[in-house]
Amino acid sequence: MINKERLGELLVEKEIISPVQLTEALLQQETLQLPLGETLISLGYITENQLLHFLSQQLEVDFINLSENDFHAIDRSLVNILPLQVCQTHKVLPVFVLDVENIRQITLAMSNPLNEDAIHEVEEKTLCQVTPVLTISSDIDGGIRRLFQLEDVTREAISPEELPQIIEDRVQFVNKLLAEAIQLKASDIHIEPHAREAHVRFRLDGVLHMIQTLPLAEIPPIISRLKIMGSEHHSSMQLDKKNIPHEGSFARVVGGHNVDFRICTFPTIYGEKAALRILDKTSRASISTITDMMMAPDTMRRFLRSIKQASGIIIATGPTGSGKTTTLHAAINEINEVGLNIVTVEDPVEYHAGDFINQSNILPQVGFTYPRALRSLLRQDPDVILVGEIRDLETAEIAVQAALTGHLVFTTMHTDDAAGAVIRLVDLGIEEFLVSSTVVSSINQRLLRKNCPHCSEDYLPSREEMVDLMIDTEVIDEILQNVDRYTIQKGHGCPLCRNSGYQGRQGVYEFLSVTPAIKKMILEKETSDIISFRAREQQQLNMLFEDGLRLVLTGVTSFEELKRVPRGDYPMRSIEEMLKIADGET
Structure with missing residues (x-):
């Protein structure tokens, strides 16, 4: 243990302070009635940061930044x-x-x-x-x-003694909950009644985390308060109808952030549960660039080439929450200039784009749907159109017509792979020759959590771990035999990542260019699996899982996160070939 005498000696020994300064500090300490460290700081002989880093080394205690x-x-x-x-x-x-x-x-x-x-x-x-x-x-x-939320009336602390009083004031409790979610950068809030208690969970970096438990009796009035708030833009959130789902939305300024909330309630055997999607417009004010997305060099080169076409359809595909909207906004931001009329129709607008980009929300409840919005937009002299999602034949037909008449159309779909998005248009009822004539490219993506930069350490995966991921035997042997060539890491958990081992997210991508060979396969009514397989060989294309493995081998994410990426039914390339393709060296 370091006492004050020993602390002073060590500081002198390390030449952080001089013997004269130590003597002066010990004399002043009697007057100031402060610990030696604080006395040295008050005299200006050492900064608090210097002292703490010194103590961290001497005591072998971690130093963390809680700014x-x-x-x-x-x-x-x-x-x-x-x-x-x-x-x-x-x-x-x-x-x-x-x-x-x-x-x-x-x-x-x-x-x-x-x-x-x-x-x-x-x-x-x-x-x-x-x-x-x-x-x-x-x-x-x-x-x-x-x-303890002492800075803001809307964010007062909830201690055990105060909980009954605050829950009685539903407005205050809900406001505190929303503020907490914004501060933690949550994408969703879940309020869920169960047999003995209710759970409040936040989705952080794509994974749900337990935040708080509440007595079951407190949930109905909280849900009622949320329904009242959700009725700002919708009239269907009826307080007395608890056995059917309700949807609504509202906007708030929370802790200086302009935030849109979408709420959906759903009946369960223990009462109504609520899910809130959070769209923090302040944090999304700065749109990601293509460079920010950290695609593999070859994928980025192909994607940039496709978005600079004069006309056609570019599709981003993947499940909900996979970053499709971010990708498309990065794309239109990349090509945005005064000479282009870029218009978007979205549900809802999540990113507020810069100058020269005109954005619009659809409002199905008043009949302003994607098809109606697109028909009107085509009379607005657009060059580039972003359609939030193609969900039906009518929207698909208008998008195809727009592409045929010289417009560049960006949109999203929900399919498992890049080729599947192209075939999905055929499944909706678009003729094969129209699909082959209009679709320029398709990019499939997922989001994986990134290894925490503060607590990640080198990690040697076991053969069993890689077998569980269905990595080919030859590839496993290559990894284990050449492990020193790669940066394989895993976070062990620390205060800065909430002990999860991860911080932030990174996209993995699979990019398909609709080349003449792909057009021919579409016209021949080949399946998406066959198109993917042949494109992989003809275009020297890395599939989604292979791009994820690239990120694992470069230390960005972990083998554990790779489980989130569909493996696909194809023989894997060697790691050397895979990395060369990613860098565009083939």
Whole structure:
């Protein structure tokens, strides 16, 4: 343990302060009645950051940054186990709790990890073993204010003592919940009644996380409040009809963010559940560029070439939440210029584009549907049209007609692979010769969580792990025999990634150019599987799973995340060939 005498000696030994400065600090300490470290800081002999990094090395205690940008790492439910008074008295902040070998441990941010009184009181209050981490004092103060929502009336803290009062005020409780979701950058909120209690979960980086549990009796009034809010733009959210689904939407300014919420309620055996989709227009104000998407070099080159065509249809495909809208907005942002009239019709507008791009929401409840909007848009002298989604034959027919008459059309569909999107148009009722004449390209994608940059370490996967992913035996042998050539990593979990091992998301892509050979296969009514297989050989194309494996071998994501990508029924190339194709070297 480092006492004040030993601390001073070590600082002098490491030439961080001089012997004269140490003597002066020890004399001043008696007057200031402060710990030696704080005295040195107050005298200007050392900065708090220098002191904490020094202590981190000497005590072998992790140092974490809890500034505004990294506050999302904290488990917000900890307000229910450690009172505000304890945090303020000892200047500590709970970060997260986990079970290690049946021992419940709490990671505690402290500016002074030698404060045994603080550690003992936290252990008594939480019944957890404390693992201290070093944090700048001002960050702890700010973290306490944000964790306990002391900065904003709409974000007051929910402690066990205050919970009944706050839940009685439904407006306040719901506002706090929405603010918390925005702060954590959640994409969805789920409020779900079950047999004994209700769960509140947020979707973070594509995965649901438990945020809070509530008594079952509190859920109906919370759902009612959300229905009232959701009726701002819809009249169908009836409070008394609890045995049928309801949909609605509303807009709010939350913590300085302009946010649209889409709410859907659904009856379950334990009562109504609610799901809210969050569209944070403030955080989406800056549209991603094609470069930001970190496609493989060859995929990026082909995609850029396709979006600069004068006419045709470009399709982004994949399941809901796979980043299709982001891809298309990056594309129209790439080609946007004063000489083009670019118009969009979406459901709803998620990104607010820049100058010269005109955006519109469809409103089916008043008859303003995709087909009606597209017909009208064609009389608006457009050069480029973005259609949020092709769902039916009527929309598909108008999109094809627009492409045939010299317009470039971007749209999305829901299929499993890039070739499937092309064949889906045929399945909707579009003639094969029209599909082959108009579709320029199709890009299939998924989003995978990225390894946390703060806690990722080199990792050697087992053969069994790769066999479970259905990686070909020859490819597994190649990986294991040449593992030193790759950067295979896995996050072990830390405060900055909520102990998940991941932070942020990255797209994986499969790009199909509709070449003359592909057009011929469409006219011959080949299946999407055959088109994919032949395109893979003819175009030297990496499939979705292969692009995901590329990201694993370059340390971007993990083998665990690769399970989210469909494997496909095709023999894999060697890793060397796969990487050459990705770099465009074939």
